Amino acid sequence: MNFTNFGRYILLLKSVFRRPEKLKIYLKEIAKQMDYVGVGSLGLIAIISTFIGAVMTLQIAFQLVSDFIPKTIIGSVNRDSSILELSPTISAIVLAGKIGSAISSEIGSMRVTEQIDALEIMGINAPGYLILPKIISGITMVPMLVIISMFLSITGGYIGGSVSGAVTPAEYIQGITTDFNPYTITVALVKAFVFGFIITSVPAYEGFYVRGGALEVSQASTRAVVISCISILACDYIVTQLLL
């Protein structure tokens, strides 16, 4: 995203946050988007988180070769890694692929088929009507998905450790309950909030300014996912630096 694009992105966001024409219609649209972003992504996030948690346990166990380090460490490392990094970041990158490309394609198709022009002509604030419900659903549902992801990742670690014998259930549970710092949850939720905003607003921008036809819509969709992923990783670093 160069400076011109960044400027246009900011101007688009300014239009997005104009006063809605009719709140009732917007609320209906927000509920629809929350269902799509939240409920629609639940299965995918559940599968990914559980497996990542299980794999993490095996890898930590593989690297802990010293007899001086207690095996309860496996649980605590898995817990902190899942909460602070894996659940928010991996979930966000997966969601950028799933939701980001869908948002970009949907809005891009509406642009090339003049549906956005039709909204403008009717006197409707097209950025507000199309993008605001998506951003609100992103900043509310992504943190919720991340909370579920944290729980499932830690549970996945428990299952993976128990099945493989890398760590006993008792040691794992002792590990995840020892020296828990609740502040890590706050950091993860701040990250999830920021990622939720990026996942929805960047693809919406890419779709909104598409010019051309089907080819340009697909290119915008690819660009949206790539830019979202890079932005997520950059913001991940910034938020971590600021909060830890």
Place this chain on the structure above:
Amino acid sequence: MIEIKDIYKSFSGNNVLQGISGKFEEGVTNLIIGGSGSGKTTLLKCMVGLHQPDSGSVLYDGRDFTPMTYEQRIEVRKEIGMLFQGSALFDSMTVEENIMFPLNMFTDQTRSEKIDRVNFCLERVNLAGKNKLFPAELSGGMKKRVGIARAISMNPKYLFCDEPNSGLDPKTSIVIDELIQEITEEYKTTTIVVTHDMNSVMGIGDYILFLHEGKKFWEGSNKEIAHTDIKELNDFVFASRFMKAAKDKF
């Protein structure tokens, strides 16, 4: 009435519109015609505010649209209905929801009042009973008619139609043209149709503005268009062998 005064518009140094002026009266079908690339769609987009002209003004019953703020434009746009070239129906909504959409956004009518209005508009375009169909289930001509129904749902004072006949067979084109003309006369709308379809020109062109290479070359009615000695206009009107033969015969 809509009046345009000295409209200029360029894109990246390419002058698309060069000082276009004209008056479009209410209750008559006004046509903007010209070949591909002549600037007619750009002119239409400047008139409805999808493009900002470089200079010049667009007056809706004396109200200058071009310098208006976003909020002021919204008020004028509530009086505008537009039929797009590709119909621009919302894919995710049924026919009923498409027509009801502006009513939901801008009126406080009850649901039954809105349904009555939707049914009235659908009957007006001969599509009664098609409420629950999705745009993907409609033919090209039906989509255009739903587009017209949506455009008239808010009782617009100004009706814009961008290439209403593109992609339609001649018979369906005539149905659409007649529908536009009937609505114009019935509701006394100021109707502006952008087209390059000669059947439309001869059939419904009460007032015609001919553009060529971004300039206004001629204005008049469909009764006068065949009797001019302007080469560019004659090249456009009599481009087909049929029209040429008809001219030679009469």
